[in-house]
Amino acid sequence: MSSTKEWNCLGATWLVLTAALIIRLLISSHFLLTPDEANYWQWSRYLDIGYYDHPPMIAWTIRLATSLFGQNEFAVRLPTILGITVTSIYLCMLAARWFSCRCAFHVALLSQVILLLNGSALIATPDGLLLPCWAAACYHAAQALERDQLGQWLLTGIWFGLGLLSKYTMLIFLPSLFFCMLCTGLYRKRLFTYKPWLGLLTGFLLFTPVVLWNSQHDWVTFRHVLFQGGVDNSTFLTLRFIGDFFAGQAALLSPVIFLFILVGWLHGWTSKRLRPGDGPFLIWMSLTGFVVFVLLAFHVRIYGNWPAPAYLTGLVLIAALYSPGQGGTTAQHHRLWNFGIGLAFIISAAIMIQLLYPILPVKVDLDRTARETVGWDKVAAAVDGVVKEMPADTFIFGLRYQFASELAFYMPGQPHTLSINRWSRPNVYDSWFDDKMVIGKDAVGIIEDKIAAVLLSRVFDQVDPPEEIDIYRNSPWFGRELVYTLYLVRCYGFKGGLRWHPRSLHDIRAVGE
Secondary structure, eight states: OOSHHHHHHHHHHHHHHHHHHHHHHHHTTSSOOOHHHHHHHHHHHSOOSOOSSSOSHHHHHHHHHHHHHOSSHHHHHHHHHHHHHHHHHHHHHHHHHHTOHHHHHHHHHHHHHOHHHHHHHHSOOTHHHHHHHHHHHHHHHHHHHHHOOHHHHHHHHHHHHHHHTTOGGGGGHHHHHHHHHHHOHHHHGGGGSSHHHHHHHHHHHHHHHHHHHHHTTTTHHHHHHHHHTTTTOSOSOOSTTHHHHHHHHHHHHOHHHHHHHHHHHHHTTTOTTSOTTHHHHHHHHHHHHHHHHHHHHTTSOOOTTTTGGGGHHHHHHHHHHHSTTSTTOOHHHHHHHHHHHHHHHHHHHHHHHHHHSOOSOOOGGGOHHHHHHSSHHHHHHHHHHHHTTSOTTOEEEESSHHHHHHHHHHSTTOOOOEEOOTTSOOOTHHHHOOGGGTTTOOEEEEESSTTHHHHHTTTEEEEOOOEEEEEEEEETTTEEEEEEEEEEEEEEEEOSOOSOOOSOTTOTTOOOO
């Protein structure tokens, strides 16, 4: 690091991370919240030590950010924007410590250009908080394995616990590190000391609030996670989802970077470019999680973002093996590497610009960014106009929890809204509201289709015919396009029926009243 070249690489690394952070901060307030983001913001208004879908870290950090910077898109997204920067810093620190500052520079580029991490950075989701915890836990675990210092094991446990408070995927960190230690001669003896186990205990102590909350709520979060994992599926083995899984991962990482990672997992075991122990650590801490999701993909559909933490040390691995400037790499490696970085950048940049303006020639029905970020302010304004014509105690609802959350964020005054979950799926609104709070009251709400008004007639004395709300966008390719149509309904005399009712008592999510 004392050489001028190393210091130049270090400066370039910080320049990449700082520039990426500034870009995200600048654009974060220029597109509307997605439905899931609005839902997590809604959680922050009902602070708790646990929630139905995920652990509470996303709600806690959004509450902190909005308390400091106001109720706006910038504040909602700030925690995850900072989170990806922390992720990259830890990965770069690991790369610089084990390999070189030039390797760290390439890790910075990788972590900032691939779409999978960009999505977790710019959209407020639990993944954006999980990733820095995973990266930090990996960094301190690497130091703990090398030096066996109690402080490093405790830091590993603290970051592991914070990761558990962010998303349950953090549990995969445990088998990853365990198999790394068990199968690597240099590290196996660490298993027989008290230090790693004390770190593990520290992590689980941080997680106790979530366990306590679930013990008081029929373990609903763990039921939800098991349902997401396909525990209720009658078909144990299927090939329906595996193709989509690999295609999705290749698209989110970019095909070339995905190929580098797959090859790196095979090559890293025996590569002479890595010190003994370094390769196994980087592989076990990434490949284990990937294998878990591959196996799950033979049973249930895997969302593209779920395996994200599995690639973090994989990025350090391929930078050490194949990036320009590493010993033994060839001109062909360099060309392919630069092409992979460039392709990943183009994909990410195009999607990020698409959030602000539809530059891609993609019809709106295939453009998820438009369907999720366009028009919620107009829908909220339409609902607000009708609410003003209704009695003062009229409540506002969505027939999906995402609709209720978008209305809560974008209606003037950000009122409290309800979700009528009876026919959809259980969610956090079931723990916030019960029928007694609104029985007999009138309501204004948003539904997806006219048929849903028939369902509403079962829980209200009277339901007016739905009114269409059409949301359009102007595309430079296709002109004025209909993004989606929602329906506004006025309802009178609520009879009860907010909470989800399972279609089958065998549904693992069903709990006793």
